[in-house]
Structures are given as C-alpha cells and as structure tokens.
Amino acid sequence: MTAQEVRLCGLLLQEHFGEMVEKVGTHLLKSGAQNLRMILHETGISLDLHGACVFSSGRKGPGSPTEYRTSCDRILRILRYPRYIYTAKTLYGDTGELIIEELLQRGHMTMSSTVKTVADRLTQNMEDGRSMDYNDVSNSFSNLVETHFLQRCPPPPRAGPKESATPAPPPVPGTPTPPISTSLPTAESFPDCYKVPHVTLIGRGKRPLSSEDVDDQRNAKKAKMDSETHGDEGICWQVNFERFHLHFRDQAIISAVANKLDQTSSEIVRTMLRMSEVTTSPSATCTKPLSANEIFRSLPTNYNIARPILDQYLTLLVDDPMEFVGKAGESGGGMYVVNMHRALANLARATLESVVQERFGSRSARIFRLLLRKRHLEQKQVEDFAMIPAKEAKDMLYSLLSQNLVQLQEVPKTPDYAPSRTFYLYTVNQLPTARMLLQNCYKTVANLIERRLYESKESKRLLEKSQRIEAILASLQASGAEPEQLTEVEEMITAPEKQQLDALRLHINKLDSAENQVDETIFLIESYVNSTTTTS
Amino acid sequence: MAGKGRGVGAFTFNIEALGIGRGSMPDSRVGPMPLFPNIDFKPVPLKAGEEEDYMLALKQEMRGTMQRLPHNIKCHANKAEVERYTERYLKQSQLDDANWTPDWSLLPKELMPQKKKVVKPVKKKKAVKISRKETEAMLTKLDELEKKDDGNPEKSDDETEKKKVNEGEEEEEIEAEEYDEEDVEEENDYIDSYFDNGEDFGGAGSDENVDGEGTF
Numbered sequence: 211m212t213a214q215e216v217r218l219c220g221l222l223l224q225e226h227f228g229e230m231v232e233k234v235g236t237h238l239l240k241s242g243a244q245n246l247r248m249i250l251h252e253t254g255i256s257l258d259l260h261g262a263c264v265f266s267s268g269r270k271g272p273g274s275p276t277e278y279r280t281s282c283d284r285i286l287r288i289l290r291y292p293r294y295i296y297t298a299k300t301l302y303g304d305t306g307e308l309i310i311e312e313l314l315q316r317g318h319m320t321m322s323s324t325v326k327t328v329a330d331r332l333t334q335n336m337e338d339g340r341s342m343d344y345n346d347v348s349n350s351f352s353n354l355v356e357t358h359f360l361q362r363c364p365p366p367p368r369a370g371p372k373e374s375a376t377p378a379p380p381p382v383p384g385t386p387t388p389p390i391s392t393s394l395p396t397a398e399s400f401p402d403c404y405k406v407p408h409v410t411l412i413g414r415g416k417r418p419l420s421s422e423d424v425d426d427q428r429n430a431k432k433a434k435m436d437s438e439t440h441g442d443e444g445i446c447w448q449v450n451f452e453r454f455h456l457h458f459r460d461q462a463i464i465s466a467v468a469n470k471l472d473q474t475s476s477e478i479v480r481t482m483l484r485m486s487e488v489t490t491s492p493s494a495t496c497t498k499p500l501s502a503n504e505i506f507r508s509l510p511t512n513y514n515i516a517r518p519i520l521d522q523y524l525t526l527l528v529d530d531p532m533e534f535v536g537k538a539g540e541s542g543g544g545m546y547v548v549n550m551h552r553a554l555a556n557l558a559r560a561t562l563e564s565v566v567q568e569r570f571g572s573r574s575a576r577i578f579r580l581l582l583r584k585r586h587l588e589q590k591q592v593e594d595f596a597m598i599p600a601k602e603a604k605d606m607l608y609s610l611l612s613q614n615l616v617q618l619q620e621v622p623k624t625p626d627y628a629p630s631r632t633f634y635l636y637t638v639n640q641l642p643t644a645r646m647l648l649q650n651c652y653k654t655v656a657n658l659i660e661r662r663l664y665e666s667k668e669s670k671r672l673l674e675k676s677q678r679i680e681a682i683l684a685s686l687q688a689s690g691a692e693p694e695q696l697t698e699v700e701e702m703i704t705a706p707e708k709q710q711l712d713a714l715r716l717h718i719n720k721l722d723s724a725e726n727q728v729d730e731t732i733f734l735i736e737s738y739v740n741s742t743t744t745t746s
Numbered sequence: 747m748a749g750k751g752r753g754v755g756a757f758t759f760n761i762e763a764l765g766i767g768r769g770s771m772p773d774s775r776v777g778p779m780p781l782f783p784n785i786d787f788k789p790v791p792l793k794a795g796e797e798e799d800y801m802l803a804l805k806q807e808m809r810g811t812m813q814r815l816p817h818n819i820k821c822h823a824n825k826a827e828v829e830r831y832t833e834r835y836l837k838q839s840q841l842d843d844a845n846w847t848p849d850w851s852l853l854p855k856e857l858m859p860q861k862k863k864v865v866k867p868v869k870k871k872k873a874v875k876i877s878r879k880e881t882e883a884m885l886t887k888l889d890e891l892e893k894k895d896d897g898n899p900e901k902s903d904d905e906t907e908k909k910k911v912n913e914g915e916e917e918e919e920i921e922a923e924e925y926d927e928e929d930v931e932e933e934n935d936y937i938d939s940y941f942d943n944g945e946d947f948g949g950a951g952s953d954e955n956v957d958g959e960g961t962f
Binding site for chain 2: 225226227228291292293295296311314315316568569570571719720722723724725726727
C-alpha cells in the first residue's frame with residue numbers, strides 16, 4: 211500500500227461509507243491484518259459501530275482470534291462502479307443494469323431479494339398500470355450468472371469442524387469440509403459458484419403507495435407471500451469483478467485495433483475474442499490458437515467478408531507492429547492467436563507516450579519513443595537520432611530526467627568508475643515508469659476528490675438553500691399550485707446566486723467526470739502491471 | 747569537507763561527459779516550489795459524450811444512495827433528551843435503516859453487539875448474602891439508632907451507607923423502604939443538624955446564620 215493508495219482509499223471510504231468506516235479502513239490498510247481488539251484499541255470506536263464498519267470491506271482470516279484484513283484493490287474498485295453498471299446496461303439492458311447496481315451497493319444479496327428490489331424499481335419507472343414480472347428479472351439474473359458476471363459469495367471460513375453452510379442445493383457428495391487454510395477462499399474455489407438455485411418467485415413488482423383498491427387487495431395478498439422464504443436463504447451473490455475486467459480488456463483491444471486499422475479488422479478480432487472467451491484463462495498470455503476456417507465460420511453474417519479478404523486482413527493484423535494478433539501455425543488455413551499480454555504492454559506504452567507528449571511536447575515525446583525503441587543511447591546519439599539541435603535536446607532530456615521518466619545508466623570502462631572514463635547512457639524502463647504513472651493517477655484522483663469536497667464545502671450554504679427551494683417547488687407542483695406561486699418561489703434565488711450555482715455545478719461535474727476518465731487510464735496500466743507479475 | 751569553500755558548485759564527475767555544460771544549468775531553486783506552477787502545455791480537455799454523461803449521472807446517483815444506505819455509518823450523536831419534532835415525521839424507511847442489522851451468518855460472531863446485561867444484579871447477588879428480611883430489620887434498627895444518636899453521625903453513616911448501596915439497587919422492589927431514602931445520611935462533612943428541609947425555616951435550628959441569609 212503506497213501512501214497515495216491509502217490516501218485515495220481513505221477518501222473513497224469516507225465518501226461512500228462514512229467517517230467511522232474510513233478510520234477503520236485506513237488503519238487496517240496501514241497495518242495489515244489485525245484482530246478486533248487491536249483495531250478497537252487503536253481507532254477508539256465502540257463495538258456496535260465497528261461491527262457494521264468492517265462489513266463491507268473487511269475479510270476474515272482463519273484461526274482464533276479472527277483477523278480482519280482489507281485490500282486496497284477492493285476499495286479502489288469503487289471508482290469503477292459506474293463503468294460496471296454502464297457495461298451491464300449495454301449488454302443486458304435496464305434490468306441487468308439495475309441488478310448490478312443493487313449488488314454493487316449492497317455488497318452481496320440473495321437472489322430473491324435482488325429480484326424483488328429490481329422489479330419494484332423498474333415498476334416505479336413504468337407507466338401506470340404496468341408492472342414488471344419477477345420472471346423477466348430472474349431471467350436476466352440467470353443470464354448474468356451464466357456469463358459469469360455474477361458469482362456466489364464464498365462461504366465464510368469457520369474456525370472449527372462446522373461445515374460450511376450450503377442450504378437448499380445439497381452439497382456435492384464427496385466434497386470434504388473445507389480445511390482451514392491460510393489463504394482466503396476465493397469465490398472460484400467454491401464448487402457451486404455459478405449455479406443458480408431453484409427459487410420459486412412468482413409475482414410482479416410493486417409500486418409504492420399505490421392508491422387503487424385493486425392494487426391494495428393484491429398488495430395485501432402479496433404481503434403474505436413475501437414473508438415466505440423462497441428457498442435460497444443463505445446463498446448470497448456478488449459481482450464478479452474479474453469477469454468485468456476481462457470484458458474491459460477485450461473492449462480496449464478491439465477499439466485499439468479499430469483506431470489503428472479499420473472497422474473490419476476490429477470485427478475480426480472481436481470474433482476471435484468471443485470464440486476464446488470460455489477456453490482462455492484470465493491470466494493467459496494469449497488465446498488458444500484458432501484456425502482461419504473457424505474464424506470464417508464464426509464471423510457475423512452482415513459483414514460479408516469473403517474468405518480471401520479474411521486471409522488478407524489476418525496477414526495485415528499479424529504484420530502490424532502492435533502485435534495484437536500472432537500466427538501460431540499453418541494448419542487449418544493458418545492458426546492465429548490474440549496476444550493478450552503483448553497487447554496490454556503496447557497499450558500501456560502508448561499511454562506513457564501520450565502522457566509525455568501532453569506534458570512535455572511532441573519533441574520530448576519523440577526522444578521518449580526513441581529511447582523506448584533503442585533502449586540505451588548516449589547523449590550524442592539521442593541528438594542525432596531524434597534530429598533535434600543539441601541544446602534543446604539537452605534541455606528536454608534533463609527535464610525528462612528530473613521527472614524520472616528517463617533514467618541514467620552508467621557503464622564504466624575502468625573498474626574505478628572514473629567519470630571521464632564512463633559511458634552515461636539514457637534509458638527508459640517501461641515497467642517502473644508505468645508503476646510511477648499509476649501512482650500519479652491515484653494521486654490525481656485523490657486530488658480531484660479533495661477539490662470537489664472543498665468546492666462543495668465552500669458553497670455549502672448556497673447548495674442547501676437551492677435544495678430547499680427545489681423541495682418546496684416539487685411539493686407545490688405535486689399539490690397543484692398556480693404558476694405565480696411557482697415563479698415566486700423560484701425568485702427566492704437571486705440571479706448572481708443562480709450564476710454561482712451553475713458555475714459550481716459545472717465544476718463539480720467536470721471534476722467527477724475527470725475521476726471517471728482517469729480511472730480508465732488506471733485500469734489500463736493496472737492490467738499491464740498485473741499481467742507482468744503473473745508471467746514473471 | 748576540504749573542498750567546501752572552493753568547490754561549492756563542483757560535481758563529483760565530469761559533466762562534459764553528459765553533454766551538459768556549466769552554463770546550461772537551470773537556475774537554482776530559491777524556496778519551496780509554487781503550489782500551482784506555470785505549465786507550458788495545457789492539459790487535453792475531457793472527453794464529453796453521451797456515454798460520459800451517463801456515467802457521470804450514475805456516479806453521482808450512486809454516491810447519493812450509498813450515503814443513505816445503512817452501511818454508511820455516521821457518528822451517532824447522543825439522542826437528544828427532548829424528542830425532536832422532526833422525528834415524528836421521519837419516514838419509516840429511514841427508521842428501518844437505523845435499526846439495520848447485517849447478515850450475521852457472514853460475519854464473525856464477535857462483531858455482534860451483545861445485549862447489555864444489567865450487570866449490577868449479578869454482582870449484587872454475589873456480594874449480598876444477607877437475606878432481605880435481615881436487611882429490612884437492620885435498616886429499621888439503624889434508623890432508630892441514628893435518630894437517637896445524633897452525636898455519632900460517622901458511624902451510622904458507614905453502616906447506613908453499606909446498606910444503602912444494597913438497598914438502592916433493590917429500590918424498585920422494596921416499596922416500604924422508600925421513605926427511608928430521605929432520612930438516610932449521605933457521607934459528607936456536613937453535620938446533620940445544620941441542614942434543614944425548610945420545614946423549620948427561621949426556627950430554632952438556624953440560629954447561627956440568621957443575619958447571613960438574606961431574604962429576597
């Protein structure tokens with residue numbers, strides 16, 4: 211946990227869960243796993259509040275006394291929640307979007323409660339007289355589970371011979387009780403991780419405060435039904451973040467191909483990725499080899515790509531310096547793979563280059579790219595290869611060096627490292643530079659959040675006033691007031707105040723939007739850094 | 747250290763090898779860096795599109811809902827003695843949230859708030875082995891003693907205090923003893939006879955400070 215990460219996590223916890231959770235969370239982050247008494251002692255909060263605090267981010271260790279751990283990654287994911295929800299919307303429509311939203315907010319829920327809540331919410335937004343059937347929502351839920359976007363929560367580790375709770379669906383015969391291991395059980399290690407339980411859910415969503423008698427009667431009957439258990443108590447579901455990340459990664463590769471080449475090649479890559487979704491493990495270097503024949507058969511029909519054209523496109527993709535697609539053999543018309551790790555590395559490299567370009571100018575970016583390609587260069591060689599006059603090249607190199615984007619490597623000619631007899635080579639190391647940039651991103655997001663909080667605090671009085679007036683307006687409109695009354699209330703905010711409010715809203719929206727977009731960069735660089743750790 | 751005076755700006759290596767001349771060094775910094783330094787290249791504007799707007803709206807909505815969820819714990823200010831007017835109109839959902847309990851099967855047992863047992867009776871039962879009848883008898887006896895024996899307030903204080911501690915806890919059950927509360931001494935330095943309940947105000951008991959007390 212770097213200082214920047216801890217600071218950002220603290221801010222996120224405070225915004226979403228309150229100050230108590232923030233205190234506990236930052237304490238756990240800084241000091242690793244701890245047991246309950248230590249936490250209480252060092253943060254000085256009472257047990258009642260603490261219990262709920264640890265709920266959303268803590269995880270437990272085995273053995274007595276139970277230790278509590280929290281992880282930076284889990285908290286930093288909060289930044290990405292809007293992206294998850296939007297992706298669910300594009301893939302599964304409004305129903306999927308609401309399911310994911312509910313699960314993200316609550317952490318984990320049983321299927322029946324999710325279905326009910328989502329159906330109610332959908333019904334609220336529909337026209338009068340129509341309501342959402344539970345079946346539709348259940349179907350969406352099952353779809354999400356089938357494509358692994360949702361998974362069951364792993365059973366909590368119990369210190370002792372008690373068997374892990376698996377109600378309704380009987381445990382697979384022969385499964386031993388999980389031994390107490392030092393590592394936390396991941397959701398994947400649970401055998402029934404993606405099995406949807408048989409749940410009896412019959413009904414429709416309800417509107418709050420429906421005024422019709424028919425609805426009332428129906429509601430009265432429903433109330434009795436709701437109190438029944440639906441056969442899936444104890445089976446909680448959570449969002450499978452890794453699956454979403456794989457999806458984002460695939461999307462990044464496809465859009466990169468579309469930008470570099472053209473739409474058709476991106477469709478080809480999309481087909482290849484779709485075909486290898488189930489056969490490729492998440493941390494694989496490249497997908498399983500696919501023959502050109504298979505790709506041809508699986509292409510979407512509306513594109514009308516002829517077989518020879520497909521071959522040409524594939525050759526083009528293989529020859530491209532970005533190395534998205536590689537050739538793995540000649541059988542079946544040519545075996546092709548998508549190089550995951552290589553693609554991620556290239557995308558990260560492109561990000562680094564663009565950062566240098568935007569911060570230091572295009573000529574410095576030229577030097578940076580040169581050093582990335584040629585690895586080690588002397589001062590003189592840099593000037594020559596980059597075709598930049600000596601003095602300016604020196605300046606640029608020096609400023610890049612001071613920002614630690616470029617490093618100096620000493621190569622001695624004599625064992626005593628005498629300065630006059632040593633080569634000094636400039637070099638760029640992609641991985642450490644990427645890590646440094648990642649920390650910068652965390653710091654950026656933390657700064658954005660702090661600035662937003664500062665802005666809201668400065669204009670707190672004004673914001674409260676405007677909220678009150680909006681509430682008054684809403685209640686007046688609901689009770690059917692005349693236009694004069696409405697304008698009178700609206701005039702309670704003066705014109706300069708309105709301007710101030712508009713400016714404030716604009717700033718806050720900009721800061722919020724910036725957070726979302728920095729998170730895209732964070733995702734890319736994080737994926738790259740993680741991919742290198744798995745291979746090395 | 748020998749080179750301190752002579753070579754303040756000297757480098758340990760030959761900087762010609764790096765290609766940087768002495769004259770091309772940037773100005774040395776005086777003081778801390780400015781908070782918002784001038785940058786030569788302005789940052790690229792944010793992406794603005796339908797997708798970004800939608801995600802922005804999602805984000806702000808999510809922040810709002812998460813702050814209202816029971817997971818979000820605010821420092822519970824002590825409940826005001828006087829019940830606030832607004833509490834009557836709090837929505838049922840908010841009240842439900844306040845009494846939210848998480849799913850205990852997923853959390854370790856030690857986090858469950860224990861019901862506060864009334865600790866005193868347990869202690870009391872162990873300490874006090876004397877039966878109730880005996881205490882009553884003792885108390886009445888001591889009261890009589892006390893009324894007789896004004897000159898020894900200390901002794902009776904100690905005894906009555908012990909009994910009072912036990913008695914105070916059984917207060918609800920012993921109604922007959924209630925009236926004794928007022929007569930029982932508190933352990934303090936004031937002599938019993940100096941205080942009066944106002945019953946004999948201006949009477950024989952307050953002959954010392956008549957002039958001192960002003961009547962308003």
